[in-house]
Amino acid sequence: MTFFEEINEENLSGVAYKNITLKKSIISFFVKNGHCTIAEICAAVGLSAPKINTVLNELINDGLVQDFGKIESRAGRKPNLYGLVLGSGFFLGVDVKQNHLNMGITNLEKNIVHLSVEKPFNLQNSNESLTELYSIINNYIKDSRIQKDKILGMGLNLSGRINYTTGYSYSFFNFDEEPLSKKLERNLGMRVFLENDSRAMAYGEYSTGAVHEEKDILFINMDYGLGAGIVINGQLYYGKSGFAGEFGHIPSFNNEIMCRCGKKGCLETEVSGLALTRIFKEKLASGSSSILSGMEVEKINFEHIINAAVNDDVLAIEEIASMGEKLGRGIAVLINIFNPELVILGGSLAETGEHIRLPIKSALNKYSLSLVNNDTQIRMSQLGKKAGVIGACLLVRNRLLSTS
The missing domain is CATH 3.30.420.40 (ATPase, nucleotide binding domain)
Structure with a gap:
């Protein structure tokens, strides 16, 4: 059985289980450290050179690992250097x-x-x-x-x-x-x-995006709905049942608007892409003007409004700013509770840049505790749609x- 078959087998036991576990450890070591010698792998996993050599040969036969030959050594026998095959998995x-x-x-x-x-x-x-x-x-x-x-x-x-x-x-x-x-x-x-x-x-940004060395992070996903990804001490936080981060369903308004979750007054009912689309259409119906005024109102969607704001549409910018103030108030609650090092603003609304960031920042200054807020940086998503x-x-x- 090859590594590709073993890794997808959920019922391995005994020797087979130990073997795939060792292979995973070796591949993980290569992922983190790049090319290395058998001696370095032995030191990391705590096993003998003959055992590591046997497993490396199996991984070489599976096309995952390559022997790159001898490396320079000041004294003694020159060791071989091993590493992952580019494009093997x-x-x-x-x-x-x-x-x-x-x-x-x-x-x-x-x-x-x-x-x-x-x-x-x-x-x-x-x-x-x-x-x-x-x-x-x-x-x-x-x-x-x-x-x-x-x-x-x-x-x-x-x-x-x-x-x-x-x-x-x-x-x-x-x-x-x-x-x-x-x-x-x-x-x-x-x-x-x-x-x-x-x-x-949140994990994408933490691993390769807007995060530098911060370990306590809140990622705010501003899309059709409203969610949060929570990273505490470098680890994703899930909660007891895996449902942590339902930021949009904090009861925030006495508006009698039914949320998608079946409750009324959730933050998401006035702060989300769905809410922005509803409010924007209501404004157009009441006579407000926009570069989208020529469109059939029912066909206007969230993306149209974002593009309008990016193209300096006054109505779109005003409604996003109003939403940003409400969102900032909600994020202030999270900052007061979690005291994070960093808050990342992502999702579709982040494409509007300063139009959403500035009202959020203003509300944070107004509603969060200054001692806590001073320790929290605000950054826009770097990965965008790739996050x-x-x-x-x-x-x-x-x-x-x-x-x-």
């Missing part, structure tokens, strides 16, 4: 949004080798929508020209309540007792891990190569 990340998919493939060294953003897809909680999702992902893999059997696993991000340990999504595609992850595995032919989109985006894709791929890599 990949991870697929799929970030599901309300009306499109962002998809990407990374290699073992976490570099993106193929990327597709804003692939049209209408997210509906139906079997038809799920079937379409299977089809789009399978076609994407074919178009990438990467051998499917070299993709070690896939991470799929959805909004709402996700329990990644069980593979259940409680907001979308929860039609029967079978976990969504198992349905995806059966239809895509690879290991699948589910994740909440805000958490995956969720990169986060999904890296989380899959971590989980598949984990030896615990």
